Amino acid sequence: MYDEIKKDIEGQFKDFPRKKVARWDMAIQALLTEKSDGTKPLPIGWLSERAGLSKSYLLNVISGKIKDPPSEKLIRIAESFKISFPEFSMRAMGEHPASFFKTGFGQRGYIEYSQHGFSIQSLCPPGTSNRDFFFGLMTIKPLKELKRWKFQDNSMIGIYVEQGTLEIMHGGKLRRLNSNESAYFDASIPHRFKNIDTFEARIFLVTRPPIH
Structure with missing residues (x-):
């Protein structure tokens, strides 16, 4: 089931950058504004003079035409702003859209699996590595038992039951989670969810690595 969810949600985020890049x-535009004493950013000429780089080269970097400048030139730019190269790199990585992702309704992936009796909503951007995680909201219809699930090896899941009562069959053992209770378990072991209440269950779900 995780593979099916992965495929469906990835289709809704197909235009989102999957790889974090600096x-x-x-970062340069932000620093030109930050280091200015006035209301306008420092001019490119200011940076060109201090870094020993041509205006045309810097404009190509700022416009995105040059995406990966040589490290020696980046060090000169960092020194011009009187910051270290590691700090400059960190700021450049921090400008990537996946570094801070606010999800309004229009930015959430949502899949309704009416044939299986549940829905899942992504509350996070696509993962860029196995160090990332998936954060979502799952609803399960009343008295509905989902088919057996199994995630990839070395995967973990955390769930929090906001509403309803959930039975989890995990590795042959039956557990129950009531509303306002949570659990954390090895997702590579086959498991099954069942909503044993007569109303919809709402479950917040976190997986690592990310589903998508």
């Missing part, structure tokens, strides 16, 4: 262009 946004040197945005």
Whole structure:
């Protein structure tokens, strides 16, 4: 089931950048504004003079035409702003859209599996590595038992039951989670969820690595 969810949700995020890259262009623009004493950003000429780089080269970096400048030139730019290269790199990585992702309704992936009796809503951007996680909201119809699930090896899941009562069959053992209770378990072991209440269950779900 996880593979099916992964495929369906990834289809809704197909235009989202999957790999984090340093946004040197945005970091430089932010620093030109931050280091200015006035209301306007420092001019490119200011940076060109201090870094010993041509205006045309810097404009190509800022416009995104040059996406990965040589490290020696980036060090000169960092020194011009009187910051270290590691700090400059951290700021450039921080400009990537996946570094801070606010999810309004329009940014959430949502899949309704009416044939299986549940829905899942992604509350996070696509993962960029196994160090990331998936955060979502799952609803299960009243008295509905889902088919057996099994995630990949070395995967973990955390769930929090906001509403309803959930039975979890995990590795041959039956557990129960009431509303306002949570659990954390090895998702590579086959498991099954069942809503044993007569109303919809709402469950917050976190997986690592991310589902999508």
